[in-house]
Amino acid sequence: MEAFISSTLFFLTNDPDEETIQLKTMELFAPLPQLFTSGITFGAIYALVGLGFVTIAKASQMINFAQGEFVMLGGMLTFFLFKEIQLPYLLSAFLTIPLVMLIGCLLHLLVIYPLRKASLPILLMATLGASLFLSSASALLFGTLPKALPPFINRPPIDIGPISISLQSLWVVGATCLVLLFLYLLSHRTLLGKAMEASSTDPLGADLSGISRHLMIFIAFGVSAGMGSLAGIFITPIFYVSYHSGTLIGLKGFIAAILGGWGKHSGAILGGFVLGVVESLSVAFMPSGYKDAIAFVVLLLILYLKPKGILGSPFIDSRRW
Numbered sequence: 001m002e003a004f005i006s007s008t009l010f011f012l013t014n015d016p017d018e019e020t021i022q023l024k025t026m027e028l029f030a031p032l033p034q035l036f037t038s039g040i041t042f043g044a045i046y047a048l049v050g051l052g053f054v055t056i057a058k059a060s061q062m063i064n065f066a067q068g069e070f071v072m073l074g075g076m077l078t079f080f081l082f083k084e085i086q087l088p089y090l091l092s093a094f095l096t097i098p099l100v101m102l103i104g105c106l107l108h109l110l111v112i113y114p115l116r117k118a119s120l121p122i123l124l125m126a127t128l129g130a131s132l133f134l135s136s137a138s139a140l141l142f143g144t145l146p147k148a149l150p151p152f153i154n155r156p157p158i159d160i161g162p163i164s165i166s167l168q169s170l171w172v173v174g175a176t177c178l179v180l181l182f183l184y185l186l187s188h189r190t191l192l193g194k195a196m197e198a199s200s201t202d203p204l205g206a207d208l209s210g211i212s213r214h215l216m217i218f219i220a221f222g223v224s225a226g227m228g229s230l231a232g233i234f235i236t237p238i239f240y241v242s243y244h245s246g247t248l249i250g251l252k253g254f255i256a257a258i259l260g261g262w263g264k265h266s267g268a269i270l271g272g273f274v275l276g277v278v279e280s281l282s283v284a285f286m287p288s289g290y291k292d293a294i295a296f297v298v299l300l301l302i303l304y305l306k307p308k309g310i311l312g313s314p315f316i317d318s319r320r321w
Helices: 002-013 018-029 032-060 067-084 089-115 120-142 167-189 191-201 203-208 213-235 245-260 265-284 288-305
Strands: 158-160 163-165
Touching: 032 067, 032 163, 032 167, 032 191, 032 213, 032 245, 032 265, 067 089, 067 120, 067 213, 067 245, 089 120, 089 213, 120 245, 163 167, 167 191, 167 213, 167 265, 191 203, 191 213, 203 213, 245 265, 245 288, 265 288
Parallel strands: none
Antiparallel strands: 158 163
Protein backbone atom coordinates (compact mmCIF):
# COMPACT_ATOMS: atom_id res chain seq x y z
CA MET A 1 0.00 0.00 0.00
CA GLU A 2 2.80 2.43 0.89
CA ALA A 3 4.59 1.62 -2.39
CA PHE A 4 1.39 2.32 -4.32
CA ILE A 5 0.87 5.70 -2.61
CA SER A 6 4.49 6.78 -3.00
CA SER A 7 4.56 5.77 -6.67
CA THR A 8 1.30 7.57 -7.37
CA LEU A 9 2.47 10.76 -5.64
CA PHE A 10 5.75 10.58 -7.54
CA PHE A 11 3.99 10.45 -10.91
CA LEU A 12 1.64 13.29 -9.93
CA THR A 13 4.35 15.63 -8.69
CA ASN A 14 7.18 14.87 -11.13
CA ASP A 15 7.85 14.49 -14.83
CA PRO A 16 9.93 11.29 -14.79
CA ASP A 17 11.92 9.88 -17.67
CA GLU A 18 11.27 6.44 -19.18
CA GLU A 19 13.81 4.60 -17.01
CA THR A 20 12.38 6.09 -13.83
CA ILE A 21 8.86 5.14 -14.90
CA GLN A 22 9.98 1.53 -15.37
CA LEU A 23 11.65 1.44 -11.96
CA LYS A 24 8.61 2.92 -10.22
CA THR A 25 6.29 0.52 -12.05
CA MET A 26 8.40 -2.45 -10.97
CA GLU A 27 8.36 -1.15 -7.39
CA LEU A 28 4.57 -0.82 -7.53
CA PHE A 29 3.86 -4.32 -8.84
CA ALA A 30 6.68 -6.19 -7.06
CA PRO A 31 4.46 -7.39 -4.13
CA LEU A 32 1.67 -8.68 -6.39
CA PRO A 33 3.05 -12.23 -6.98
CA GLN A 34 3.41 -12.80 -3.23
CA LEU A 35 -0.04 -11.33 -2.58
CA PHE A 36 -1.50 -13.59 -5.28
CA THR A 37 0.07 -16.63 -3.60
CA SER A 38 -1.34 -15.57 -0.24
CA GLY A 39 -4.71 -15.10 -1.91
CA ILE A 40 -4.64 -18.73 -3.05
CA THR A 41 -4.24 -19.80 0.58
CA PHE A 42 -7.07 -17.52 1.74
CA GLY A 43 -9.18 -18.78 -1.16
CA ALA A 44 -8.66 -22.41 -0.20
CA ILE A 45 -9.91 -21.62 3.31
CA TYR A 46 -12.99 -19.82 2.02
CA ALA A 47 -13.60 -22.67 -0.43
CA LEU A 48 -13.55 -25.26 2.37
CA VAL A 49 -16.07 -23.23 4.36
CA GLY A 50 -18.19 -22.62 1.25
CA LEU A 51 -18.26 -26.37 0.55
CA GLY A 52 -19.83 -26.87 3.97
CA PHE A 53 -22.59 -24.39 3.11
CA VAL A 54 -23.21 -26.09 -0.24
CA THR A 55 -23.32 -29.59 1.30
CA ILE A 56 -26.21 -28.62 3.55
CA ALA A 57 -27.90 -26.62 0.77
CA LYS A 58 -27.80 -29.62 -1.59
CA ALA A 59 -29.60 -31.71 1.03
CA SER A 60 -32.13 -29.16 2.30
CA GLN A 61 -31.78 -25.78 0.49
CA MET A 62 -31.04 -24.42 3.96
CA ILE A 63 -28.37 -21.87 4.88
CA ASN A 64 -26.43 -22.84 8.00
CA PHE A 65 -24.89 -19.71 9.49
CA ALA A 66 -23.23 -21.79 12.20
CA GLN A 67 -20.80 -23.19 9.60
CA GLY A 68 -18.08 -20.73 10.60
CA GLU A 69 -18.30 -21.96 14.19
CA PHE A 70 -17.37 -25.47 13.02
CA VAL A 71 -14.14 -23.96 11.67
CA MET A 72 -13.51 -22.19 14.95
CA LEU A 73 -14.21 -25.38 16.93
CA GLY A 74 -11.79 -27.33 14.75
CA GLY A 75 -8.94 -25.04 15.74
CA MET A 76 -9.97 -24.58 19.38
CA LEU A 77 -10.55 -28.27 20.13
CA THR A 78 -7.27 -29.28 18.49
CA PHE A 79 -5.46 -26.67 20.59
CA PHE A 80 -7.23 -27.88 23.75
CA LEU A 81 -6.41 -31.56 23.17
CA PHE A 82 -2.83 -30.81 22.16
CA LYS A 83 -1.88 -28.13 24.70
CA GLU A 84 -4.16 -28.83 27.67
CA ILE A 85 -4.71 -32.61 27.52
CA GLN A 86 -1.17 -33.13 26.15
CA LEU A 87 -2.20 -35.56 23.43
CA PRO A 88 0.04 -35.99 20.36
CA TYR A 89 -0.54 -33.36 17.69
CA LEU A 90 -1.80 -35.69 14.97
CA LEU A 91 -4.02 -37.61 17.41
CA SER A 92 -5.52 -34.31 18.60
CA ALA A 93 -6.31 -33.35 15.01
CA PHE A 94 -7.85 -36.74 14.18
CA LEU A 95 -9.98 -36.74 17.34
CA THR A 96 -11.21 -33.21 16.68
CA ILE A 97 -12.90 -34.10 13.38
CA PRO A 98 -15.40 -36.67 14.81
CA LEU A 99 -16.00 -34.44 17.84
CA VAL A 100 -17.01 -31.50 15.65
CA MET A 101 -19.06 -33.83 13.43
CA LEU A 102 -20.90 -34.92 16.58
CA ILE A 103 -21.57 -31.26 17.43
CA GLY A 104 -22.94 -30.76 13.91
CA CYS A 105 -25.25 -33.75 14.28
CA LEU A 106 -26.43 -32.51 17.69
CA LEU A 107 -27.12 -29.11 16.13
CA HIS A 108 -29.47 -30.80 13.69
CA LEU A 109 -31.16 -32.94 16.35
CA LEU A 110 -31.61 -30.19 18.95
CA VAL A 111 -32.22 -27.12 16.75
CA ILE A 112 -33.17 -28.02 13.18
CA TYR A 113 -35.23 -31.20 13.60
CA PRO A 114 -37.66 -29.71 16.18
CA LEU A 115 -38.27 -26.89 13.66
CA ARG A 116 -38.60 -29.23 10.66
CA LYS A 117 -42.02 -27.82 9.74
CA ALA A 118 -40.90 -24.19 10.01
CA SER A 119 -40.13 -21.97 7.04
CA LEU A 120 -36.60 -21.46 5.75
CA PRO A 121 -36.27 -17.94 7.29
CA ILE A 122 -37.09 -19.40 10.72
CA LEU A 123 -34.46 -22.11 10.22
CA LEU A 124 -31.94 -19.48 9.14
CA MET A 125 -32.57 -17.51 12.35
CA ALA A 126 -32.21 -20.74 14.33
CA THR A 127 -28.75 -21.36 12.85
CA LEU A 128 -27.78 -17.76 13.70
CA GLY A 129 -28.80 -18.42 17.29
CA ALA A 130 -26.81 -21.66 17.28
CA SER A 131 -23.80 -19.72 15.99
CA LEU A 132 -24.01 -17.26 18.89
CA PHE A 133 -24.42 -20.11 21.37
CA LEU A 134 -21.38 -22.02 20.07
CA SER A 135 -19.15 -18.93 20.09
CA SER A 136 -20.24 -17.98 23.63
CA ALA A 137 -19.80 -21.55 24.88
CA SER A 138 -16.32 -21.64 23.34
CA ALA A 139 -15.39 -18.42 25.16
CA LEU A 140 -16.46 -20.02 28.46
CA LEU A 141 -14.74 -23.36 27.84
CA PHE A 142 -11.54 -22.32 26.07
CA GLY A 143 -11.12 -18.69 27.12
CA THR A 144 -11.11 -15.50 25.07
CA LEU A 145 -7.41 -15.38 24.16
CA PRO A 146 -6.47 -16.24 20.55
CA LYS A 147 -5.02 -19.70 19.98
CA ALA A 148 -2.29 -20.83 17.59
CA LEU A 149 -0.87 -24.22 16.66
CA PRO A 150 2.57 -25.14 15.32
CA PRO A 151 2.83 -26.00 11.60
CA PHE A 152 2.47 -29.66 10.61
CA ILE A 153 5.99 -29.66 9.15
CA ASN A 154 8.40 -27.21 10.77
CA ARG A 155 10.53 -26.38 7.75
CA PRO A 156 11.41 -23.10 6.05
CA PRO A 157 9.13 -21.89 3.25
CA ILE A 158 9.80 -22.71 -0.39
CA ASP A 159 11.24 -19.76 -2.30
CA ILE A 160 10.43 -19.52 -6.01
CA GLY A 161 11.87 -16.27 -7.28
CA PRO A 162 10.10 -13.42 -5.46
CA ILE A 163 7.45 -15.80 -4.09
CA SER A 164 7.69 -17.52 -0.70
CA ILE A 165 5.30 -20.43 -0.12
CA SER A 166 4.87 -21.96 3.33
CA LEU A 167 4.35 -25.71 3.54
CA GLN A 168 1.25 -25.13 5.67
CA SER A 169 -0.32 -23.23 2.75
CA LEU A 170 0.29 -26.26 0.55
CA TRP A 171 -1.47 -28.40 3.15
CA VAL A 172 -4.49 -26.09 3.02
CA VAL A 173 -4.72 -26.16 -0.79
CA GLY A 174 -4.18 -29.93 -0.84
CA ALA A 175 -6.91 -30.49 1.75
CA THR A 176 -9.33 -28.40 -0.32
CA CYS A 177 -8.64 -30.52 -3.41
CA LEU A 178 -9.10 -33.76 -1.44
CA VAL A 179 -12.41 -32.56 0.06
CA LEU A 180 -13.66 -31.58 -3.39
CA LEU A 181 -12.73 -35.04 -4.71
CA PHE A 182 -14.52 -36.67 -1.77
CA LEU A 183 -17.67 -34.63 -2.34
CA TYR A 184 -17.60 -35.34 -6.07
CA LEU A 185 -17.38 -39.09 -5.45
CA LEU A 186 -20.06 -38.86 -2.75
CA SER A 187 -22.47 -36.95 -5.01
CA HIS A 188 -21.90 -38.82 -8.29
CA ARG A 189 -20.75 -42.31 -7.36
CA THR A 190 -22.78 -43.25 -4.26
CA LEU A 191 -26.46 -43.79 -3.60
CA LEU A 192 -26.13 -41.80 -0.38
CA GLY A 193 -24.98 -38.69 -2.23
CA LYS A 194 -27.74 -38.98 -4.80
CA ALA A 195 -30.30 -39.48 -2.04
CA MET A 196 -29.03 -36.37 -0.23
CA GLU A 197 -29.42 -34.28 -3.38
CA ALA A 198 -32.82 -35.77 -4.19
CA SER A 199 -34.14 -34.82 -0.75
CA SER A 200 -33.56 -31.18 -1.70
CA THR A 201 -34.32 -31.00 -5.42
CA ASP A 202 -37.35 -33.34 -5.40
CA PRO A 203 -38.72 -33.76 -1.85
CA LEU A 204 -41.93 -35.49 -3.01
CA GLY A 205 -40.04 -37.91 -5.21
CA ALA A 206 -37.64 -38.62 -2.35
CA ASP A 207 -40.54 -39.39 -0.01
CA LEU A 208 -42.16 -41.68 -2.58
CA SER A 209 -38.84 -43.49 -3.03
CA GLY A 210 -38.56 -44.15 0.69
CA ILE A 211 -35.71 -41.69 1.28
CA SER A 212 -35.71 -40.20 4.77
CA ARG A 213 -35.12 -36.50 4.12
CA HIS A 214 -34.44 -35.77 7.78
CA LEU A 215 -31.78 -38.50 7.86
CA MET A 216 -30.15 -37.00 4.76
CA ILE A 217 -30.07 -33.54 6.38
CA PHE A 218 -28.69 -35.09 9.56
CA ILE A 219 -25.85 -36.67 7.57
CA ALA A 220 -25.26 -33.41 5.67
CA PHE A 221 -24.82 -31.51 8.94
CA GLY A 222 -22.29 -34.09 10.11
CA VAL A 223 -20.33 -33.96 6.85
CA SER A 224 -20.32 -30.15 6.72
CA ALA A 225 -19.19 -29.97 10.35
CA GLY A 226 -16.34 -32.35 9.53
CA MET A 227 -15.26 -30.14 6.62
CA GLY A 228 -15.42 -27.07 8.83
CA SER A 229 -13.27 -28.72 11.50
CA LEU A 230 -10.76 -29.73 8.83
CA ALA A 231 -10.51 -26.10 7.72
CA GLY A 232 -9.99 -24.99 11.32
CA ILE A 233 -7.23 -27.56 11.89
CA PHE A 234 -5.34 -26.50 8.78
CA ILE A 235 -5.61 -22.73 9.24
CA THR A 236 -4.85 -22.45 12.97
CA PRO A 237 -1.08 -22.86 12.33
CA ILE A 238 -1.36 -19.89 9.91
CA PHE A 239 -3.81 -17.56 11.67
CA TYR A 240 -4.81 -17.07 15.28
CA VAL A 241 -8.21 -18.55 16.11
CA SER A 242 -10.45 -17.26 18.88
CA TYR A 243 -14.03 -17.80 19.99
CA HIS A 244 -15.35 -15.11 17.60
CA SER A 245 -13.26 -16.07 14.55
CA GLY A 246 -15.97 -18.26 13.06
CA THR A 247 -18.37 -15.43 12.29
CA LEU A 248 -16.19 -13.63 9.76
CA ILE A 249 -14.79 -16.83 8.23
CA GLY A 250 -18.32 -18.21 7.90
CA LEU A 251 -19.58 -15.08 6.17
CA LYS A 252 -16.70 -15.14 3.70
CA GLY A 253 -17.30 -18.82 2.99
CA PHE A 254 -20.95 -18.04 2.34
CA ILE A 255 -19.98 -15.21 -0.01
CA ALA A 256 -17.62 -17.60 -1.84
CA ALA A 257 -20.47 -20.09 -2.33
CA ILE A 258 -22.75 -17.33 -3.68
CA LEU A 259 -20.01 -15.93 -5.90
CA GLY A 260 -19.23 -19.23 -7.59
CA GLY A 261 -22.84 -20.40 -7.91
CA TRP A 262 -25.02 -21.35 -4.97
CA GLY A 263 -25.55 -25.09 -4.69
CA LYS A 264 -22.49 -26.20 -6.69
CA HIS A 265 -19.36 -27.66 -5.15
CA SER A 266 -17.25 -26.44 -8.05
CA GLY A 267 -18.83 -23.00 -7.62
CA ALA A 268 -17.76 -22.85 -3.95
CA ILE A 269 -14.19 -23.74 -4.94
CA LEU A 270 -14.07 -21.17 -7.75
CA GLY A 271 -15.74 -18.49 -5.65
CA GLY A 272 -13.37 -19.13 -2.74
CA PHE A 273 -10.25 -18.74 -4.85
CA VAL A 274 -11.57 -15.67 -6.67
CA LEU A 275 -12.55 -14.00 -3.40
CA GLY A 276 -9.25 -14.87 -1.73
CA VAL A 277 -7.14 -13.52 -4.59
CA VAL A 278 -9.18 -10.31 -4.99
CA GLU A 279 -9.13 -9.69 -1.25
CA SER A 280 -5.38 -10.27 -1.02
CA LEU A 281 -4.47 -8.15 -4.05
CA SER A 282 -6.58 -5.29 -2.73
CA VAL A 283 -4.02 -4.79 0.06
CA ALA A 284 -1.61 -3.40 -2.54
CA PHE A 285 -4.00 -0.60 -3.50
CA MET A 286 -5.83 0.31 -0.31
CA PRO A 287 -5.28 0.20 3.46
CA SER A 288 -5.27 -3.35 4.84
CA GLY A 289 -8.05 -2.42 7.25
CA TYR A 290 -10.48 -2.39 4.33
CA LYS A 291 -9.55 -5.94 3.27
CA ASP A 292 -12.48 -7.59 5.00
CA ALA A 293 -14.92 -5.15 3.41
CA ILE A 294 -13.85 -6.33 -0.07
CA ALA A 295 -15.77 -9.59 0.43
CA PHE A 296 -19.03 -7.73 1.00
CA VAL A 297 -18.41 -5.41 -1.95
CA VAL A 298 -17.90 -8.50 -4.12
CA LEU A 299 -21.15 -9.97 -2.77
CA LEU A 300 -23.12 -6.82 -3.64
CA LEU A 301 -21.63 -6.71 -7.13
CA ILE A 302 -22.33 -10.37 -7.89
CA LEU A 303 -25.92 -10.08 -6.59
CA TYR A 304 -26.47 -7.06 -8.81
CA LEU A 305 -24.63 -8.18 -11.96
CA LYS A 306 -24.95 -11.98 -11.89
CA PRO A 307 -27.30 -13.21 -9.16
CA LYS A 308 -26.86 -16.87 -10.14
CA GLY A 309 -23.09 -16.71 -9.62
CA ILE A 310 -20.22 -17.35 -11.98
CA LEU A 311 -21.20 -20.95 -12.77
CA GLY A 312 -24.93 -20.51 -12.27
CA SER A 313 -27.11 -21.92 -9.52
CA PRO A 314 -29.53 -24.86 -9.69
CA PHE A 315 -31.49 -23.35 -6.80
CA ILE A 316 -32.23 -19.94 -8.35
CA ASP A 317 -35.05 -19.67 -10.86
CA SER A 318 -33.68 -17.84 -13.90
CA ARG A 319 -37.16 -16.52 -14.71
CA ARG A 320 -36.89 -14.20 -11.70
CA TRP A 321 -33.76 -12.46 -13.04
